[in-house]
Amino acid sequence: MKITQRTEGQSTTISPEGRIDTVTAPELEEAMSNVPGDVASLMFDFAKVEYISSAGLRVLLVAQKNMMKAGASMSIANVAPAVKEVFDITGFSTIFTIV
Amino acid sequence: MTAHRKLVVRLVGAVAVSFAASMALTWILHDHMTSHEAYTLIDSAFRDVEASIYEKVNSRMVRQAMVVRDRLPEMQSQKWWNDPDESSRRLRALADELQVDEICVANADGLLTHSARREEVGALDFRKAEGQAREFAALLDADTEIAQPLMPNSLRGEMVKYVGVWLPSGGFVQVGANEAKLRRLSRTAVTGITHDWHLSGDDGYIVITTALGTVISHSDYRFEGSQWTDPHDDEFYWKKRNIEGFSVYVVVPKRMAIVERQVLVATSALLNGMALVLAAFLVGIVIASYVRSQLRAQREKEMEMATTIQESGIPRVFPPFPNEPRADFFAAMKTARDVGGDFYDFYFSGPRKITFLVADVSGKGVPAALFMMRAKATIKGIAQTSKPVAEVVEEANSALCQDNGANMFVTAWVGEIDLDTGVVSYVNAGHNPPLLLRAGEEAPEYVRTAPGLALGAMDGMKYRSQEIRLEPGDALYLYTDGIVEQPGAQGEQFGEERLAQVVAERCASCRDKADRKSSPMLEAVVAKVMEHRGAVEQADDCTQLLVRYNGENK
Numbered sequence: 001m002k003i004t005q006r007t008e009g010q011s012t013t014i015s016p017e018g019r020i021d022t023v024t025a026p027e028l029e030e031a032m033s034n035v036p037g038d039v040a041s042l043m044f045d046f047a048k049v050e051y052i053s054s055a056g057l058r059v060l061l062v063a064q065k066n067m068m069k070a071g072a073s074m075s076i077a078n079v080a081p082a083v084k085e086v087f088d089i090t091g092f093s094t095i096f097t098i099v
Numbered sequence: 100m101t102a103h104r105k106l107v108v109r110l111v112g113a114v115a116v117s118f119a120a121s122m123a124l125t126w127i128l129h130d131h132m133t134s135h136e137a138y139t140l141i142d143s144a145f146r147d148v149e150a151s152i153y154e155k156v157n158s159r160m161v162r163q164a165m166v167v168r169d170r171l172p173e174m175q176s177q178k179w180w181n182d183p184d185e186s187s188r189r190l191r192a193l194a195d196e197l198q199v200d201e202i203c204v205a206n207a208d209g210l211l212t213h214s215a216r217r218e219e220v221g222a223l224d225f226r227k228a229e230g231q232a233r234e235f236a237a238l239l240d241a242d243t244e245i246a247q248p249l250m251p252n253s254l255r256g257e258m259v260k261y262v263g264v265w266l267p268s269g270g271f272v273q274v275g276a277n278e279a280k281l282r283r284l285s286r287t288a289v290t291g292i293t294h295d296w297h298l299s300g301d302d303g304y305i306v307i308t309t310a311l312g313t314v315i316s317h318s319d320y321r322f323e324g325s326q327w328t329d330p331h332d333d334e335f336y337w338k339k340r341n342i343e344g345f346s347v348y349v350v351v352p353k354r355m356a357i358v359e360r361q362v363l364v365a366t367s368a369l370l371n372g373m374a375l376v377l378a379a380f381l382v383g384i385v386i387a388s389y390v391r392s393q394l395r396a397q398r399e400k401e402m403e404m405a406t407t408i409q410e411s412g413i414p415r416v417f418p419p420f421p422n423e424p425r426a427d428f429f430a431a432m433k434t435a436r437d438v439g440g441d442f443y444d445f446y447f448s449g450p451r452k453i454t455f456l457v458a459d460v461s462g463k464g465v466p467a468a469l470f471m472m473r474a475k476a477t478i479k480g481i482a483q484t485s486k487p488v489a490e491v492v493e494e495a496n497s498a499l500c501q502d503n504g505a506n507m508f509v510t511a512w513v514g515e516i517d518l519d520t521g522v523v524s525y526v527n528a529g530h531n532p533p534l535l536l537r538a539g540e541e542a543p544e545y546v547r548t549a550p551g552l553a554l555g556a557m558d559g560m561k562y563r564s565q566e567i568r569l570e571p572g573d574a575l576y577l578y579t580d581g582i583v584e585q586p587g588a589q590g591e592q593f594g595e596e597r598l599a600q601v602v603a604e605r606c607a608s609c610r611d612k613a614d615r616k617s618s619p620m621l622e623a624v625v626a627k628v629m630e631h632r633g634a635v636e637q638a639d640d641c642t643q644l645l646v647r648y649n650g651e652n653k
Contacts, residue, residue, distance in 0.1 A: 022437070022463055054461035054508075061556050062506050089580075090510055091529035091552035094560075 003031045010040035017048040020056030028059045040072050047078035052086050075099050106389045113381035121374030132358045137336035141349045144298050148305055149342050155288040156343045157246035160262040163197045164274040168264055187217040198284045199276045207269030209239050235263045238271035249343050282344040290315045303351040401465050405438040408468035413442050418615040425518040429618035429645040433625055440467030441579045441640035451518045454482040457577040457644045458511035474509045488515045489564035492526040499555035508556040512577050521569040521648045526562045529553030536606045538572030543602050571650025581639030588633045601627045618645050
């Protein structure tokens with residue numbers, strides 16, 4: 001899976017591409033570990049994400065918890081309908097900020 | 100054979116293959132190099148023997164030309180000398196005597212004035228001639244001799260050798276001999292010239308034979324006079340060439356052919372190095388494939404274990420409540436190869452109440468299976484305290500958030516049916532919407548209510564319960580995402596629409612109250628999903644639960 005990561009000041013944007021499933025989720029988790037410790041706002045740009053499985057949701061959940069602990073904000077942008085549906089069905093849209 | 104022994108055998112095999120490849124290459128390369136060396140030697144021997152034969156044959160022919168020159172003053176004093184017919188006849192007789200087949204005389208201007216061939220008299224001007232004859236015009240300007248090698252003569256259509264000697268009175272004498280005459284004339288001169296002439300130590304030899312193969316010169320003189328037979332290619336490097344009408348053979352025995360020591364050492368070192376690299380490469384391949392197969396076996400074992408854990412934890416006996424006629428429960432689970440952590444459950448949670456649920460743990464394999472056991476026990480433990488379903492789910496969520504360092508979570512649709520009234524109180528914690536099958540209606544309907552968060556994800560979440568009232572004959576169909584998200588050949592998911600369609604087609608069968616053991620509808624759904632996936636692998640566990648409310652009046 002191709003993942004681009006950009007940090008400007010205290011904002012980091014992570015843009016994964018393709019399917020986030022059992023095989024590719026560890027790569028996204030790896031990308032998370034490169035986020036600076038003092039980040040104030042983390043954004044996932046999901047414009048090129050076609051699918052997300054529970055393994056992908058877990059990575060986002062861990063990220064959300066870490067950001068909350070650090071007092072930073074996390075958001076997910078440009079979510080495709082199929083991915084939004086997964087967020088809705090699993091109830092994760094109730095804890096994620098989807099913009 | 101054990102995997103370890105197989106590995107050892109393969110490693111030895113890899114090294115043996117490398118060694119054999121190196122041996123074969125060494126053999127081929129050395130063979131090539133020795134043959135190249137041998138032929139270089141043979142070619143250089145040919146240059147020497149050719150020079151030697153030329154020297155002998157040329158001097159033999161020049162001697163004949165000189166005999167003619169010596170006799171010329173006497174012939175010129177005869178009165179027939181100026182008669183072309185008679186002089187040609189006389190010169191022909193002289194040519195026969197000298198064992199040549201052509202004698203001619205050119206004057207100081209290069210004009211052919213006398214010849215054993217009558218027709219040539221006056222017909223050839225050497226200064227203006229072309230090709231082979233032109234060379235002899237040099238004798239008009241220099242006091243010398245010229246000998247040409249035996250070569251094809253276009254006028255006479257055969258091989259001819261010409262020599263010429265200058266005349267003190269101007270002009271020159273030219274003598275020619277065809278191949279057969281030349282051979283006869285120079286045979287004695289050539290005989291034995293390769294005596295003791297060896298190459299490649301003492302074992303290579305040079306042989307000259309006549310046209311019929313009689314050996315007239317041999318490095319070993321004892322073979323002279325014998326009949327020549329070509330050497331065997333298996334044992335000898337050899338070449339044949341025709342020089343001045345004689346067949347010349349240069350022969351080197353293969354066993355004596357050698358390559359320079361440095362070259363030998365260098366190529367051997369190189370090839371040994373290559374063998375080592377090849378061996379390392381092959382050993383690498385063997386070990387990599389061994390490690391891969393070990394990992395695969397280990398993974399398969401782990402998945403087997405996960406399947407065992409998962410399947411041992413779910414109720415398998417139908418009907419589960421044979422003494423309770425008011426509701427029936429049917430369930431089916433088809434696990435994927437990479438087991439996904441699905442489960443279903445049902446149990447009494449009060450004197451007139453049964454709690455039922457379908458759930459799906461995030462992740463796969465043994466961790467998912469273990470979390471499934473934990474979730475199942477946690478929910479059951481709380482549900483059997485007869486608390487309202489929303490509280491059961493909230494408490495279960497909090498319990499599952501404790502000591503959950505891996506951040507696993509489980510989606511669940513938890514319902515509690517009141518067997519007296521048919522009212523189902525339920526909470527959807529991040530699970531797929533179930534289908535409601537009303538007794539009087541053909542099309543089933545998805546029960547879509549905004550789901551709460553999957554359990555174990557975040558502590559302190561609030562869950563709200565909702566209610567559906569089932570009438571006798573109504574049913575609820577629960578399932579996991581393994582069914583709707585199964586991709587087909589083109590990647591398209593099975594989807595809710597297809598699911599609703601299969602359920603609609605088969606729901607009549609599920610209303611058969613006589614059958615309390617199994618539901619053909621669940622089998623039909625799995626069959627459709629498997630048909631949809633075709634050659635694509637089953638992506639996730641497919642789990643279904645059908646709850647039928649029969650009511651009091653059975």
